[in-house]
Amino acid sequence: xxxxxxxxxxxxxxxxxxxxxxxxxxxxxxxxxxxxxxxxxxxxxxxxxxxxxxxxxxxxxxxxxxxxxxxxxxxxxxxxxxxxxxxxxxxxxxxxxxxxxxxxxxxxxxxxxxxxxxx
Amino acid sequence: xxxxxxxxxxxxxxxxxxxxxxxxxxxxxxxxxxxxxxxxxxxxxxxxxxxxxxxxxxxxxxxxxxxxxxxxxxxxxxxxxxxxxxxxxxxxxxxxxxxxxxxxxxxxxxxxxxxxxxxxxxxxxxxxxxxxxxxxxxx
Numbered sequence: 136x137x138x139x140x141x142x143x144x145x146x147x148x149x150x151x152x153x154x155x156x157x158x159x160x161x162x163x164x165x166x167x168x169x170x171x172x173x174x175x176x177x178x179x180x181x182x183x184x185x186x187x188x189x190x191x192x193x194x195x196x197x198x199x200x201x202x203x204x205x206x207x208x209x210x211x212x213x214x215x216x217x218x219x220x221x222x223x224x225x226x227x228x229x230x231x232x233x234x235x236x237x238x239x240x241x242x243x244x245x246x247x248x249x250x251x252x253x254x
Numbered sequence: 255x256x257x258x259x260x261x262x263x264x265x266x267x268x269x270x271x272x273x274x275x276x277x278x279x280x281x282x283x284x285x286x287x288x289x290x291x292x293x294x295x296x297x298x299x300x301x302x303x304x305x306x307x308x309x310x311x312x313x314x315x316x317x318x319x320x321x322x323x324x325x326x327x328x329x330x331x332x333x334x335x336x337x338x339x340x341x342x343x344x345x346x347x348x349x350x351x352x353x354x355x356x357x358x359x360x361x362x363x364x365x366x367x368x369x370x371x372x373x374x375x376x377x378x379x380x381x382x383x384x385x386x387x388x389x390x391x392x393x
Contacts, residue, residue, distance in 0.1 A: 169305075170363035173298050174370070178290065186358040193273040194358070197280060197297040199290065 136160050136245055138202055138225060141181060144239050145204060145229035151216055152225025158201060163245045165206075165237050169194045175248040181240075185233055189215055196222045206233045258282075258320040264307045266333070269357045272308040275316050276301035286320070292391065295371040296325055299389045302364040303329040309354045310334065311385060327389040336379040343369065 139156035142149065161179035166172045167186045172194050182200040184191045187209035195203040196218075202225040205211060211219075211226060219226040229236050241247075260282075262275040280297040288296075300316065307314035311331025319326040336342045343365050350360025369375050374390030 167358055168361035168363075169358040170302065170361040170367055173302070173367055174363065177294070184358075188357060189270060190273060190358050193277055193301070197273075197276060197294070197301050199294045 136240075136243065138181075140243065141202070141204070141240065141245075142227060144243050145227065145231060145236055147204060147227035147229045150211055150226040150228060151219045152202065152223070152227075155202070155223075155225045158225070160201060160245065162248050163237065163240050164200075164248050165233055167233075173198050177248075180248060181245070183233060183236055185209065187211060187215075189218065191215075192218045192224065192226070195219075195224055201225070202227065204229055204236065206231060206236050258286075259317065261315055261317045264304055264311070264314045264316055264329075264331070266308060266311055266313050266331075267353075268308060269353070272305055272357075273301055275304050279318055283320070283325075288393070292325075292393065296327070296391055298371045299368045299391075300327055300329075302367050303327060303387050303389065305359050306364050306385075306387070307331045307333070309350050309359055321393070323393050325391040325393060327387075329387045329389075330384065331386075332384045335381045335383045335385055336377070337381045339377050339379060342377075 138158040160181045163181045164175040165183035177199050180200050181202050182195050183204045185206050192215050204227045208230045279300050283293045311333030314331030317328040341347055345366045346362040348360045348362035354360045372389045373392045376388040379385035
């Protein structure tokens with residue numbers, strides 16, 4: 136799915152990366168523990184997190200995630216936005232909780248990074 | 255490509271600066287033009303090792319050697335050391351503080367993630383001796 140669809144499905148606000156809405160998102164991953172996140176996302180993966188600090192931005196960049204969505208309307212600070220901008224990482228915020236945000240994306244056809252698909 | 259060596263200091267308990275060294279290595283490798291999967295693997299290992307120093311170590315240093323055939327990370331700290339390395343290598347085992355967990359760390363996946371993403375890993379540590387983590391990658 137396109138990043139623009141992610142934005143619509145999550146009723147998201149664009150903090151950075153508004154020029155990348157045509158980007159193709161292949162899978163999604165969610166989490167608040169950075170080491171867990173580092174095991175999953177690669178290129179083309181959308182990352183959802185409730186962790187609103189600079190480490191979620193660094194983790195997304197290092198993991199090679201395509202975009203980061205902060206759930207529950209968490210507002211990133213300037214340093215987070217600057218670092219996301221500097222590395223070309225689209226950063227969105229959504230009013231939905233992690234569960235609801237993931238559910239809405241899954242319902243629209245986006246799948247996880249699980250090695251063995253059970254659904 | 256010429257052999258490139260850099261050494262960066264890492265400050266214990268500084269959770270805001272934590273990760274800056276790894277971001278520099280990430281940027282450096284990108285600038286040189288390495289394959290994106292290798293950049294990802296080296297950066298993940300650097301980040302996990304850097305976070306371990308921030309969370310558990312006293313102050314430390316990260317040394318990176320970038321060559322055309324191999325990349326080596328050497329991370330040394332003056333912290334309390336690892337009493338049982340086998341236990342520390344188990345997924346989910348963590349001795350992280352509440353402060354580290356609030357920053358999103360302490361999943362107990364740091365050393366296992368380093369092992370998973372590297373080609374060579376050696377940990378030299380004992381209680382009260384500090385820790386040295388040597389991580390190698392074949393280019």
